[in-house]
Amino acid sequence: MTSTQSTANIRPRLAAALLIVVLGVGVTACSSSSKASAPLGTVPTPTQAQLPSTLAAPQKGKPAPESAEEAITRYETKHGPKLGTWVITSVQASSSDPSFVMYRISPASSKDTNVHGGYGFAHEVGTTWSVVSFGSSLVGCPPGVPGNATIPPTVLSTFDLTCPG
Numbered sequence: 001m002t003s004t005q006s007t008a009n010i011r012p013r014l015a016a017a018l019l020i021v022v023l024g025v026g027v028t029a030c031s032s033s034s035k036a037s038a039p040l041g042t043v044p045t046p047t048q049a050q051l052p053s054t055l056a057a058p059q060k061g062k063p064a065p066e067s068a069e070e071a072i073t074r075y076e077t078k079h080g081p082k083l084g085t086w087v088i089t090s091v092q093a094s095s096s097d098p099s100f101v102m103y104r105i106s107p108a109s110s111k112d113t114n115v116h117g118g119y120g121f122a123h124e125v126g127t128t129w130s131v132v133s134f135g136s137s138l139v140g141c142p143p144g145v146p147g148n149a150t151i152p153p154t155v156l157s158t159f160d161l162t163c164p165g
Helices: 003-030 066-079 153-158
Strands: 086-093 100-107 118-125 128-135
Touching: 066 086, 066 100, 066 118, 066 128
Parallel strands: none
Antiparallel strands: 086 100, 100 118, 118 128
16 A cells, blocks of 8 residues: 555544544533523513523622522512513622612513613611612612602712713
């Protein structure tokens, strides 16, 4: 056998081996997760565990206490859209006054067209947290919507928010 003949026999084998490796990597990259998912058409109830670990907006404040998150969930369940159609996407305590927490909600899925994103503030008085302001624009600014508290400017600035005027 000449060196040309042995090279001709090796090339198809190398090509086949390379193809097997490339296809194997492709299949691995496309494989699905082994985690169980909810059936199609169902929206899970928002819970503490469903808060995203990486928020869409950078975290401006400190982590919020669990009791503040529970108060927010109670408020949104009572006053907000139907449970399961919204999700809390951010909860953070003010670094200037940790008795104030800012939070954001968004639709739970693209099918929840009746849910509009918004943000609000919860405040701790004594040992009790309650939502004091919620909306989609100028939340916490004076004169405020009836039922919405004015949030101190130092707290608003913690989250890069200001009021006009």
